[in-house]
Amino acid sequence: MNTAVKAHASLTYLRAATAQEEALVARFQPIFDRIAEGNVERERHRTFPYEQVQWLKDADFALLRIPEAFGGWGASLEQTFYLLALLAEADANVAHVWRNHLAFIEDRLNAAPSPTNERWLQRFKDREFVGGGWTEANNGTYANIQTRVTQEEGLYKVTGAKFYATGSLYADWLDVIGKGEDGSLITTLVSRHQPGVVLSDDWPGFGQRTTASGSVTYQEAVAHEGDVFPASERVVYQGHFYQTALLAVLTGITRAIQRDGIASLRSRGRNYPQGLDPVPALDAQLLQVIGEVSARVFSTEAALRQAARSLDRIAAAHAAGDLALRDQRAIAGEVSVAQAQLAIVDGVLYAATHVFGALGASATSELSALDRHWRNARTLASHNPVAYKARILGDYLVNGKSPVSSIARLGRGGQGN
Known part of the structure; x- marks a missing residue:
């Protein structure tokens, strides 16, 4: 590492990512699988997942973004949000719980080294949680x-x-x-x-x-x-972070819809007289529905990764002390996250509605709780004003008007976050 890089690195706790995504998935997916086991029952009975959140605390899920040099896993933002999407596939409620905690950790990583921030890093490692x-x-x-x-x-x-x-x-x-x-x-x-x-x-x-x-x-x-x-001193891409965390949860819900749609179609025992095959799992039209849902999974995952990469670029510029580049990338990040929001909200709501077309009336049973996917997605998609995003993007692309409002600069992007 040359002298200039050393000087820049000392400005914050941010460091280049060192984690391998496959290793992170291998560590946390078994915990996500355990969390998924009781998801339907928790949804049906409104049981709060205290135990499941504690499993993640005990496994140091909170340390994803903290660099290895400071006792964390050294993940990039792209890796962090992908892991959050995998958690949301298991339980969208549990994943959403982590949004504020991970955002505050990101804020402290962007801050200048100080005894106060050293104390916060220790609190994170001591598994203290922020709501x-x-x-x-x-x-x-x-x-x-x-x-x-x-x-x-x-x-x-x-x-x-x-x-x-x-x-x-x-x-x-x-x-x-x-x-x-x-x-x-x-x-x-x-x-x-x-x-x-x-x-x-x-x-x-x-x-x-x-x-x-x-x-x-x-x-x-x-x-x-x-x-x-x-x-005014909070992380410059805080609003982007909060929104991308929501998009990660929505992406996970889309994955869960595909998972449950496939399982339900495989287990469906009879077909309608108009069907193309008496076995639902061999009916070409029903298979087409699952194929279309899979395309939404593909598009939501791609959009999430693209948005997250834009935040990694902002963080890199901030860590290097290049504030002009950081602010320039913050605008690009605003565009990327807004475009991802439009794509992901459209994809998850399409999947949550149309999957029922392949499953028949039995899919509406409260025992399977498939309605949870639409309810959870619709609730999350309402947190920020998606109705305004396309207009704001168009105004930026055609007229050069900044897509970053004064409220977004504050850090949360608007009420209802």
Whole structure:
């Protein structure tokens, strides 16, 4: 390593990826398979997967992106999101739980080395978990944020209410955004285990029902120096990361639809009189449906990898200290992630709807819970305004208007994340 590279590397905790994807899959796929075994029953009975999340904590799934030099697995973002998609194939709820935790780890890896950040790296290795707390409750917006962060006797105190607090019931820490006393936006890492934090399992959505995405109220919840960061200093591709994590879960759902569609068609015992073969698994029209679903799996996986690679390029420029290149690549990343969002949402919803065309009325049985794939996909696809993406992309491609809004620069890409 030459002197210039050494100097640049010291700017952050980011390092070039060293992990082999096959080795990562070999390590974690057996755990994913165990998680998949109880997925249908958890969906049917709304059983929270505390044990399954703990399996992943114990296996150090959280350390995917942490470089080997700092005790992690050294994965790229492309590898990380692929593993997240494999987890989502096993259980989309469990995969979604990890979104905020992995995003905060990425944020700390992008930060400058310091005793504070060394402490956070150790917390990650100690398997402490971070949940979400950005979206304002009661229809609040970032423009009119009501959560307040004040200072008193050397401590920070957070008061407010949040919704879409994904992963909160599994967490040790909650990543909360609020306004400081000077009106600036501040993100505060608040320990969940204190009287000032009240978690409510009141998520009303018809999908992603065990992700702990309900509400949290904070009443002078205490945070300490080193656990408070200006929102403007968070990782520049944070919004891209959060969105790509959703796309990884949607990709995993598409894979699960194909898996369950194939199994259900193979086990189907009779066909309709109009069928081309009395054996459903030999009916060319039904096989065509599965083939079309497989094409959606192919397109969603390709789109996810392309989006993730664009984030790896942003991270590389940031690690090298080339801020101009980083910001240029952030725009390219915005385009890539938005295009992937359009492709993946279209693909997963097509697959979740049309797979029933190959399976007959028995596929609607609650015992098989195949409806979970559409419910979960539709819920995740509603998190960000997909209706606007094509227009924004067209305006950029035709007129050169930046696709990165001021809200996206803040880090989450809009309400409802």
